[in-house]
Amino acid sequence: MQNTTHENRIPAALLGLRLSVFFVMLMWTLDKLVNPNHAAAIYQKFYFIPGVGNSFLAVLAVSELALLLGFVAGYRKRFTYGVVLVLHAISTLSSYRQYLAPFDHLLFFAAWPMLAACFALYGLRDLDTLWTFEKHTTS
Numbered sequence: 001m002q003n004t005t006h007e008n009r010i011p012a013a014l015l016g017l018r019l020s021v022f023f024v025m026l027m028w029t030l031d032k033l034v035n036p037n038h039a040a041a042i043y044q045k046f047y048f049i050p051g052v053g054n055s056f057l058a059v060l061a062v063s064e065l066a067l068l069l070g071f072v073a074g075y076r077k078r079f080t081y082g083v084v085l086v087l088h089a090i091s092t093l094s095s096y097r098q099y100l101a102p103f104d105h106l107l108f109f110a111a112w113p114m115l116a117a118c119f120a121l122y123g124l125r126d127l128d129t130l131w132t133f134e135k136h137t138t139s
Contacts, residue, residue: 074132
């Protein structure tokens with residue numbers, strides 16, 4: 001009986017992780033549409049890509065939005081969870097300079113638990129079955 005209780009809690013916990021990662025990444029995606037100058041400045045400062053235009057950011061945001069909708073729906077988990085993990089890993093690691101002055105950039109450290117959540121979701125994707133498009137996968 002205790003095993004069943006644990007098995008029921010795992011999908012609920014993974015849903016909580018999936019929804020929280022989705023909301024954070026959704027805000028970053030919407031920033032590209034709502035405030036493209038801010039997004040362009042981020043690309044220049046953290047990814048060393050100057051002169052990113054509004055059209056490019058809009059196309060990127062729409063692509064990210066499609067990815068995130070698949071992610072939050074649990075669709076093609078190996079792909080969507082994997083890409084979200086890679087994108088967030090790049091974002092986290094590209095901020096390495098902020099970690100060198102930790103007390104000036106405390107909020108950047110929130111990226112690490114989110115990266116762990118993305119890793120957990122990818123690793124446990126077959127157990128993430130609550131409110132998903134695909135209930136069980138063999139990936």
